[in-house]
Amino acid sequence: MTDTTAYQGATATQHEPGFGDYVQLLKPRVMSLVVFTALVGLLVAPVHLHPVEAFSAILFIALGAGASGALNMWWDADIDAVMKRTARRPVPAGKVAGGEALGLGVALSGISVVMLWLATNWVAAALLAFTIFFYAVVYSMWLKRTTPQNIVIGGAAGAFPPMIGWVCATGSVSVEAVLMFALIFMWTPPHFWALALFMKEDYHTAGVPMLTVTHGRKATRVHILVYTLLLVPVALGAAVTSIGGPFTLAVAVVLNAWFVLGAVRIWRRDEPVAEADKYSVEKAFFRFSLLYLFLHFAAFLVELALKSAGIGGW
Amino acid sequence: MAFRPEHEIYKRRFSRNLGVGLALAAFVALVFALTVVKVKRGEPLEGYDHVVSSSLLPKEEAAP
Numbered sequence: 001m002t003d004t005t006a007y008q009g010a011t012a013t014q015h016e017p018g019f020g021d022y023v024q025l026l027k028p029r030v031m032s033l034v035v036f037t038a039l040v041g042l043l044v045a046p047v048h049l050h051p052v053e054a055f056s057a058i059l060f061i062a063l064g065a066g067a068s069g070a071l072n073m074w075w076d077a078d079i080d081a082v083m084k085r086t087a088r089r090p091v092p093a094g095k096v097a098g099g100e101a102l103g104l105g106v107a108l109s110g111i112s113v114v115m116l117w118l119a120t121n122w123v124a125a126a127l128l129a130f131t132i133f134f135y136a137v138v139y140s141m142w143l144k145r146t147t148p149q150n151i152v153i154g155g156a157a158g159a160f161p162p163m164i165g166w167v168c169a170t171g172s173v174s175v176e177a178v179l180m181f182a183l184i185f186m187w188t189p190p191h192f193w194a195l196a197l198f199m200k201e202d203y204h205t206a207g208v209p210m211l212t213v214t215h216g217r218k219a220t221r222v223h224i225l226v227y228t229l230l231l232v233p234v235a236l237g238a239a240v241t242s243i244g245g246p247f248t249l250a251v252a253v254v255l256n257a258w259f260v261l262g263a264v265r266i267w268r269r270d271e272p273v274a275e276a277d278k279y280s281v282e283k284a285f286f287r288f289s290l291l292y293l294f295l296h297f298a299a300f301l302v303e304l305a306l307k308s309a310g311i312g313g314w
Numbered sequence: 315m316a317f318r319p320e321h322e323i324y325k326r327r328f329s330r331n332l333g334v335g336l337a338l339a340a341f342v343a344l345v346f347a348l349t350v351v352k353v354k355r356g357e358p359l360e361g362y363d364h365v366v367s368s369s370l371l372p373k374e375e376a377a378p
Binding site: 016017018019020022023052053055056059070118119 | 321325326327329330332333334344347348350351355
C-alpha cells in the first residue's frame with residue numbers, strides 16, 4: 001500500500017480497525033464472566049487436569065464465547081446502532097465491517113471447538129459448539145426479535161461455561177454441573193429484566209420484544225420476583241451437592257435472602273415512584289445481581305480450599 | 315523539506331499486525347506445550363505397531 005491509498009479519506013480509514021477493535025468484538029466483559037465460571041466448574045470437578053490442559057480449556061472456552069459474541073454483533077448491528085448502550089460497538093460505530101465480524105466469529109468458533117476437543121475431550125467440544133450455535137442462531141437470530149421469553153431461553157448460552165469446565169475435567173455431565181448451569185440460567189432473567197426496567201427506551205426504540213415492551217412494566221416486576229424465588233432452591237440445591245458445604249450453604253442463604261428482598265422491593269414499586277428516584281432500586285438490584293453470581297461461584301472455590309484444608313465440604 | 319507526519323491509519327495497522335503476530339506466537343507455544351503434555355503422558359498414543367502395548371500385558375509383566 002502507498003501513501004496515496006492511505007490518504008483516501010474516511011472510506012479508507014473507516015474499515016482499518018486496530019487490534020483493540022477486534023478484541024471489542026469478542027465482548028471481553030462477557031468473556032471475563034465466562035472465564036470465571038468455567039474455571040470454577042473445572043476446578044471443583046473431582047478429576048484434575050494438567051495445568052497446561054486446564055489453561056487451554058479455559059482459553060478455548062473463552063475464545064468460543066468471544067466467537068459467539070462476534071457473530072452476535074454481526075447479526076445485531078442494526079439493533080445495536082439504535083440502542084445507546086450498544087451504539088459504540090465496533091460494527092455499528094463503523095470501526096469493523098460486518099463481514100469481518102462474521103469471518104472472525106466463524107473462524108474463532110471452529111478453532112475454539114477443535115482445540116478444546118484436542119486439549120480435553122469431544123463431549124466438552126460438542127457442548128461448546130452447541131453453546132455457540134445456541135447464542136448465535138437460537139438466541140440472536142431467532143428468539144431475540146420474536147419473543148419476550150428471549151432472555152429466559154437465551155440465558156442458557158451464558159449458563160453453559162461452568163458445565164463445559166466440569167465436562168473438560170470429568171468427560172461427563174453430572175448433577176453438580178447441571179445445578180451450576182441452572183444457577184446462571186435462573187439468574188439471567190431477573191438480571192436482564194432489571195436492566196430493561198431502567199433502560200426502557202433502548203429496547204423500545206430497537207423494537208426488541210423485551211418483557212417490558214410486550215407485557216408492560218408491572219408484569220416485568222412480577223416476573224422478576226417469580227424468577228428470583230425460583231432461583232432460591234437451585235442456589236441452595238447446588239450448595240448441598242459435592243461441590244458445596246456449610247460455608248457455601250451459608251453464603252447461598254445470605255445472598256438469596258438479599259436477592260429476594262431486592263426483588264420484593266422492585267415488585268412493590270410502580271412507575272411513578274421508580275421514575276421519581278431514577279430507578280435507584282432497580283439499578284441497585286442489577287448491580288447486586290452481578291455480585292450475587294460472582295460470590296456464589298467464589299463460594300464454591302472457597303469451599304474447595306476449605307476441603308483441601310480438611311474443614312470444608314459435607 | 316519536512317516529512318509528512320505518520321498518518322494515524324499506520325498506527326492502527328501496526329497495532330493489528332502486532333496483535334495478530336503475538337496471538338499466533340502464543341497459539342504455537344500453547345500447541346507445543348499441549349503436545350509435550352500429551353506425549354509425555356503417552357496412553358492415547360499407544361499403538362499396535364512394533365512396540366509392546368503395556369496395557370495388553372498381564373499386570374505382573376507390565377509392572378516395572
